[in-house]
Amino acid sequence: MSTSDPYVDLRSRAFAIAYQMLGSVGEAEDVMQEAFLRLHRTQRDGETIASPRAYIATLVTRLAIDQWRSARARREQYVGEWLPEPLAADPSPGEHAETADSLSLAVLVLLETLTPQQRAAFLLREVFDYPYTEVAEIIGTDVDTTRHLVARARRRVRERRPRYHATRQQQRRLAGRFFAAVEHGDLPALEELLAQDVAMHGDGGGRVPALGRPLNGRQPVARVLAAMAPLLARAGGVRFDLTKVNGQPGALVFDTRGLLVAVMALDITDGHIQTIHSIVNPDKLQHFGRVGNLGDLVRADPDPTGDA
CATH class of the missing domain: 1.20.140.160 (PhyR, sigma-like (SL) domain)
Known part of the structure; x- marks a missing residue:
């Protein structure tokens, strides 16, 4: 039946x-x-x-x-x-x-x-x-x-409305390079990949330290991303699983216990990353399964941006 x-x-x-x-x-x-x-x-x-x-x-x-x-x-x-x-x-x-x-x-x-x-x-x-x-x-x-x-x-x-001028292959390649640079704190590589007027948005919902407001500009965004690597490394590191997030290139970020601690999405225009969205509020990740708290991993320096 x-x-x-x-x-x-x-x-x-x-x-x-x-x-x-x-x-x-x-x-x-x-x-x-x-x-x-x-x-x-x-x-x-x-x-x-x-x-x-x-x-x-x-x-x-x-x-x-x-x-x-x-x-x-x-x-x-x-x-x-x-x-x-x-x-x-x-x-x-x-x-x-x-x-x-x-x-x-x-x-x-x-x-x-x-x-x-x-x-x-x-x-x-x-x-x-x-x-x-x-x-x-x-x-x-x-x-x-x-x-x-x-x-x-x-x-x-x-x-x-953002305009996306990249093939799926170009998107995957650029996203792979970006998340590798984030994982290793490679500041020059990040600066090369980011658009001059890149914008980074973060959502912690008061549950996890995150950007208090959008961060704009290649150098400021690259510095914040690069500064995360040593903090995460001290906690054992994280794993970036590349995937599509809302139809755009992105990654699921897992801690060493296999708990999801962040979802990141990228908007790519003219061969550069134009916008970064990072959702770390655990309440917004529950539908993925087992969820952790990114703040627990970086509590030694919970807000490297200076914006709570």
């Missing part, structure tokens, strides 16, 4: 919508589960649902908008810079390039500057390719209003 989920593809789409609306794996899973619970209740009560795809998209989007509003208030009290929870996976082969780019941490951070309706309208139309009429129905507006929401969001995203 088959135990396969008849809605497996629908669940994948529902999670993708919720995650890109919220930037949180746990919150996206909660929204998705609530949406499917309502679907099952409706079907159990004998109501006919003409299009489960449209029904779930509507429920997930509206639930995510409600969740986003409450999450927004919590994020205003967040310690340090807030970054989305990372995903260590590539988009599926069936997802187009726009979807892959929209998953990047840089774009998810950018989407935080939109209103909930703008974000929902933009994602549904530009990323998931829903027609304007369906987007309008999902978010509860008319088509003209929806077009304006999408247009405003599109302008804002295009103005600041």
Whole structure:
């Protein structure tokens, strides 16, 4: 007897919508589960649902908008810079390039500057390719209003959206060189790999010492990264497992016990690393499995940047 989920593809789409609306794996899973619970209740009560795809998209989007509003208030009290929870996976082969780019941490951070309706309208139309009429129905507006929401969001995203000009092979090669340089504290190699105006972002959430604000510039970023090597070496070192993080090159960072202590993602432009995102808040890594605390490894000098 088959135990396969008849809605497996629908669940994948529902999670993708919720995650890109919220930037949180746990919150996206909660929204998705609530949406499917309502679907099952409706079907159990004998109501006919003409299009489960449209029904779930509507429920997930509206639930995510409600969740986003409450999450927004919590994020205003967040310690340090807030970054989305990372995903260590590539988009599926069936997802187009726009979807892959929209998953990047840089774009998810950018989407935080939109209103909930703008974000929902933009994602549904530009990323998931829903027609304007369906987007309008999902978010509860008319088509003209929806077009304006999408247009405003599109302008804002295009103005600041990162552009990636590297093949997958180039990305893997550059990422490998970068993480090797970080592991060995190779300052000249780091300076060579980083863009002149590189930006580094860190999220410790008050649980782990991290950058208190974005760090900009080749020399400052290279110095901070190189300074981490001797601290980590005294604790036995860490292991960088190269992977895709939200569709971009990155690494999972494990301590000597095999506990995940950080996830790092890189944005690469014109042969240089343009942006570095480092998530070390254990609360944001729980969905990967066994998690450690990077602060325990560097407690001899918990904040080499001087920014708590």
